[in-house]
Amino acid sequence: MFGENALRDRSTVLIVDDDRTVRGLLQRALHLAGYRTAVAADGYEALATLATFEQPITAVVTDAIMPGLAGTALVEEAHARGLDLGIRFYLMSGNMDVIARWGNRASGFHAAFTKPFDIGHVVRQLDEDLAPPPGAEPDVQANGIGWLARALAQHDSGTGAHSNLVTRYTAVLARAMAVPDDIAVDIADAAALHDVGKIGVPEAILNKPGPLDAAEVAVMRGHGEIGYSILSREPHRLAGLAAQIARHHHDRFDGSGYTPLAGFAIPLPARIVAVADIYDALRSARPYKPALSHEEAAACLLVGDGRTDPSHFDPDVLTAFRSALPEFQRIVRYGPGTDETTTTDHKECG
Known part of the structure; x- marks a missing residue:
């Protein structure tokens, strides 16, 4: 099930779920499949991770309903903050009504996984979606220039x-x-x-x-x-x-x-x-x-x-x-020099 895939080692998948067991299960499975991973317990933590994680995030697999910012709202908020560039979002839920309403491209999700999910199906879906076509060049932010x-x-x-x-x-x-x-x-x-x-x-x-x-x-x-x-x-x-x-x-x-x-x-x-x-x-x-x-x-x-x-x-x-x-x-600002401190007497723009 977890065959060799030379392209996986440049893909980082962010797993978002308030259930620690689910996060751990997916993280172990994706590691075995050769993916790098990051984890978040809710939508707000996911946004912070998208903004600051040391590797570009390739895909986000998120639970639909969580305390704080729900997974169903995560795509829209990530887009509003400019954090969704080049990322594919996947929805997880055990509620078929939620899957039917939100788990589609019109809602910003590339695909949906029904809980309890088949780990093999999740990995195969990510392999199919994230692998570039034969001969494609690495992404600028990953292994390219x-x-x-x-x-x-x-x-x-x-x-x-x-x-x-x-x-x-x-x-x-x-x-x-x-x-x-x-x-x-x-x-x-x-x-x-x-x-x-x-x-x-x-x-x-x-x-x-x-x-x-x-x-x-x-x-x-x-x-x-x-x-x-x-x-x-x-x-x-x-x-x-x-x-x-x-x-x-x-x-x-x-x-x-x-x-x-x-x-x-x-x-x-x-x-x-x-x-x-x-x-x-x-x-x-x-x-x-x-x-x-x-x-x-x-x-x-x-x-x-x-x-x-x-x-x-x-x-x-x-x-x-x-x-x-x-x-x-x-858009969330972070890094050296990006604090929000201003002085009222600073008027020159240059």
Whole structure:
């Protein structure tokens, strides 16, 4: 029943059930089948795990009815927080009415398992659904060019947390712009590598506890070209897209950015990531500045203040950003520099 499957070892399944026995049974079975696992006792714990777990979650198998946030509501809440990117959700219940009402794709679930379930059937379903087609490349965040993002996180932990959040904000923005789902997923995955060129920036500059001088600014501004140089040599399917984003995410719609490109000549993925990138930078504390609140950061982008101005961004992306503000606010922020502390006298957006 648990035959060898070379593709399983890169899949992590989150098991969500308030019954410890069920969690343990599924965890042991999936380990024997070669899957990595994480566990949560309710929907809220599951959301926290999706936001912070050290490995990308591939699938969530959740009980339908639990104290706190029920499994039937978990999919919707994960989507609202931008935590469902590339994840398949599966429902478990011993109530056939619940299975009939919720255990379908219209409700966000890929499939449903009836309790008491056949462990072999669960494993076979996951094998069938999670195994990529023959010849498919590894996911960016797992065994593909995601190693570059992990290397950057070791070089600069703040940039690692920033990249994770930019990925989630990018996914929300792309959806708000009605980008087709498969393309939106690719753009969000590639966005994780937008700052990979900072691997080539000295740590003394990255971690300087104050504004950069002119020479340091020139070095920092080179990270886009460094990122492009690194990514454009990678054979991964998304390397070209990631390289494009790395080079152009600091370009400005009014032509005042890092390269001479302006307006719609800037690739759309980079125009989307530009807004996600600046929003998270504004929300994040640095040694030389406090974090802005969600409302303050949104005002900087939409109204302008200090060094940030709406003319820097694609108006269509800003329209999508305005429509998606509630989703941006619901995304859980974590990692270095992402505390919610603000000061009332901090008014500059740059």
